[in-house]
Amino acid sequence: MKLSEVLRIIEGKVISRNVDLEAEVTSGGGADLMSDVLAFAQDGMLLMTGLTNPQVVRTSEMAGTAAIVFVRGKIPPPETIALAEEKGIPLLASKFTMFETCGRLYVAGLPAHGLFDLTIQRWHEAFERRE
Amino acid sequence: MSVDLPAHSKEITRLQELAYELKVEDAMTRNVLTVSPNATMAEVRELLRVNRISGMPVMENGRMVGIVTIEDLIKALAAGELQATVRERMHPRPVTLYADEPLVHAVARFSELKFGRFPVIDRQGKLVGIITQGDIVRAMLKRLEISYREEEIHRYRASHIFEDIIADEVALVFGYRVKARDFGHAGEASSGLKRTLGRLGIRPDIIRRVAVATYEAEINIVVYSVDGGEIVAEVRRDRIKIEAIDHGPGIPDIELAMQPGWSTAPDWVREMGFGAGMGLPNIKACADVMKLESTVGVGTHLTIIIYVPNSSYKLTSR
Numbered sequence: 001m002k003l004s005e006v007l008r009i010i011e012g013k014v015i016s017r018n019v020d021l022e023a024e025v026t027s028g029g030g031a032d033l034m035s036d037v038l039a040f041a042q043d044g045m046l047l048m049t050g051l052t053n054p055q056v057v058r059t060s061e062m063a064g065t066a067a068i069v070f071v072r073g074k075i076p077p078p079e080t081i082a083l084a085e086e087k088g089i090p091l092l093a094s095k096f097t098m099f100e101t102c103g104r105l106y107v108a109g110l111p112a113h114g115l116f117d118l119t120i121q122r123w124h125e126a127f128e129r130r131e
Numbered sequence: 132m133s134v135d136l137p138a139h140s141k142e143i144t145r146l147q148e149l150a151y152e153l154k155v156e157d158a159m160t161r162n163v164l165t166v167s168p169n170a171t172m173a174e175v176r177e178l179l180r181v182n183r184i185s186g187m188p189v190m191e192n193g194r195m196v197g198i199v200t201i202e203d204l205i206k207a208l209a210a211g212e213l214q215a216t217v218r219e220r221m222h223p224r225p226v227t228l229y230a231d232e233p234l235v236h237a238v239a240r241f242s243e244l245k246f247g248r249f250p251v252i253d254r255q256g257k258l259v260g261i262i263t264q265g266d267i268v269r270a271m272l273k274r275l276e277i278s279y280r281e282e283e284i285h286r287y288r289a290s291h292i293f294e295d296i297i298a299d300e301v302a303l304v305f306g307y308r309v310k311a312r313d314f315g316h317a318g319e320a321s322s323g324l325k326r327t328l329g330r331l332g333i334r335p336d337i338i339r340r341v342a343v344a345t346y347e348a349e350i351n352i353v354v355y356s357v358d359g360g361e362i363v364a365e366v367r368r369d370r371i372k373i374e375a376i377d378h379g380p381g382i383p384d385i386e387l388a389m390q391p392g393w394s395t396a397p398d399w400v401r402e403m404g405f406g407a408g409m410g411l412p413n414i415k416a417c418a419d420v421m422k423l424e425s426t427v428g429v430g431t432h433l434t435i436i437i438y439v440p441n442s443s444y445k446l447t448s449r
Contacts, residue, residue, distance in 0.1 A: 035409030038343045039416065043335065051404045058318030059404070062325065062342040064335075079315070118416050122391060 001025055001110050003067060003090060006046065009108045010101050015075065016084050016091040023090065025066045028110045030102045034059040040116050041065050048094075048101050052076035057083045065089065071098045147235075149271050155237050156230035158270030159251045159260035165190040166199060168218035172207040175199055175217060188250045188258055189221045195250060195258050197221035227252045230259050234270070237262055292331065293368050300367070303331075307362045309352045314403055317353040320362045321346040324373075331366065337439055341371055344417040344435050347410040348375035351433075354400050355380070360430075370419075373435040381427035389415070389423070 004021040007014070014021075026044035031037050032051050041047065041063035048069045049056055057080055060068055067090040070076060075093060076084075084091045094101040106112065166175060166187045178187065179201060186200035199221040207215055228237050228249045240249060241264050251260040293301055305327055307320030325342040329335075345362060352360040352375060360377030382388045389411050396406025415421050420436035 032404060033407050033409070034404035035347065035407055035413055038347065039409065039413050043339070049404075053314075053403055055314065055317065055403050055405070058322065058346070062318070062321055062339075062346040064339055118391075118412060 001046075001105075001108070003092070005108070006067075006069070006105065006110075007092060009104050010069065010092075010094040010096060012069065012092045012094045014090065015070075015093050016081050016089075018085065018088075019090040023066065025110065027113055028102060028105050029113065030071075030098050032098075037065070038063050039118050040113055042113055045113070046105070046110065048098055048105075050074060050098060052080055054080045054083045056080065057087060057089055060089050061087050067092060069094050069101060071096065071101045146271060146275075149274055150235040150238055151233050153234040153270055153274065154230065155228050155232045155234055155251055155262060156260065158234055158237070158266045159230070159262040160266055161260045163188060163250070163258060163261045165195075165258075166217055167191065168196060168216065168221065170217050171213065172204060172215050172217065172220055173213040176204055176208075176213065179204065185263075186248050186261075188225065188261065189217055190258070195225070195227075195252075197223045198225035198248075198250060200247060225250055228262065229254060234267060237267060241267075303366045305364045305366070307364075309349055309356075309360050309362060311353060311356045311359040313353060317350055318346055320349050324362070324364050328366070328371070333366075333371075333439065337371070337437060340417040340437050341373065344414045344437070345373050345375075347414050348373065348433055348435065350405050351375070351410055351431075352377050354396060354406065356431075368439070369441075370436055370438045373437075375433040375435075376430065378430040379428060381429055381431055382423075382425040383427050385423055385425055 001024065002021065003019065003023050003025065006012070006025065007021070024044070025046035027042060028046045028048065029037070029040055030048035032049055034051070034055055037047060037059050043064035044066045045064070046067050046069060047060055047065045048071055050071050052070055052074050056068060068084070069092045071094050073093065073095045076091065081091060096104070164178065164182055164184060164187050166178060166189055168189050168191050175187070179185065186198060188195050189197040189199055199217050203220045207213055207220055226240070226244060226246065226249060228240065228251050230251050230253050237249065248261055248263045250258055251262055253259050305324060307323060309320055310316065321342055324345055325338060328338045328341060345364070349362060356377035357379040360375065363374045363376070365372045387393055390408070391412045392408040394406050394408035400406035411423070414435060417437070418435045419438045422434040423431070425431040
């Protein structure tokens with residue numbers, strides 16, 4: 001899905017400079033916990049988050065996230081925007097909640113990642129091992 | 132010099148992948164110029180010349196009834212029959228491709244039939260585009276360029292290093308200092324290592340695992356160490372070893388620290404989106420080998436090893 005389509009679907013705004021709206025995101029994920037993002041993110045993912053500090057951009061850089069959407073109308077501080085521009089990671093804003101922002105994109109066809117190893121393992125240990 | 136074959140076969144593999152990933156509609160030209168069957172071949176000549184194209188679908192009442200090409204025009208010219216109509220000279224029932232077919236089908240059709248172009252239709256049979264071999268090459272090059280653009284220039288310079296240095300074993304060591312409680316700069320070591328590995332031409336999926344594991348280790352030093360620490364990465368042909376070392380306070384119970392969700396992080400760390408007890412489990416998930424040694428009052432020494440599959444360094448070497 002192109003960033004221009006993402007913007008239309010979430011009625012969002014671009015908040016960093018030099019953003020290529022033709023750039024593609026291949027999947028989506030939402031989290032405020034950066035360790036969760038590091039655990040499940042894949043290259044090309046669109047990250048929805050309510051956290052606005054520069055570590056969100058660092059985390060995205062390490063995890064290969066293609067772009068970030070700040071939900072609930074949150075605007076990141078200048079140091080976050082500066083780091084994102086340096087790293088070439090587009091920043092977008094959505095006035096909707098995390099749930100609604102993700103929901104709109106999911107309904108419009110932006111896929112999730114499905115299950116990942118850490119989750120499957122933990123789920124198995126918690127619920128299925130004794131059965 | 133090393134033999135170029137492995138690098139070449141890698142490149143071809145990537146092109147083959149692209150031929151499956153891309154669809155006909157990603158490569159085709161959407162603005163299709165068409166002609167009526169009642170037009171003359173003289174008019175066809177003008178249309179081909181002015182628009183610098185080599186063939187056109189023939190449309191009648193919104194339906195595609197044939198295709199007329201530059202070869203048909205040459206035959207008409209040779210026979211002095213430029214006043215013949217397109218209907219007399221066109222090929223009826225042209226071979227078409229579906230817009231949602233993988234591009235590899237188009238490649239197969241071109242090599243099988245040796246045609247210069249195929250009209251592209253949707254599943255309802257409506258003409259939506261036209262595709263030539265040039266369109267395919269352009270679409271694939273564009274996609275390749277997008278994936279490689281960023282690190283390409285640097286990679287060409289550095290990615291030869293493992294082949295160019297003559298030694299039985301080669302190891303490159305990169306060291307980074309990490310300050311305690313300086314969240315503003317947390318991640319710079321991992322970011323530097325990530326870019327360096329990119330310049331060495333290491334495969335992106337390997338780099339990603341190294342980057343995520345190193346970043347979590349770096350955050351741990353920022354959050355927990357008394358006076359900072361260091362991250363040392365040793366890159367060999369076959370594996371990358373990352374060591375994250377600090378000098379205290381040390382972890383009293385390593386088994387407990389490894390449990391997902393267990394954390395002693397203060398609130399300011401949690402506000403930054405970390406400290407939920409996921410760091411060490413994340414590192415373990417990225418690593419092939421992970422060793423955590425710690426002594427209270429002395430410090431913590433984390434070792435992460437990630438193996439590099441054969442030929443990873445040769446991806447872009449020529």
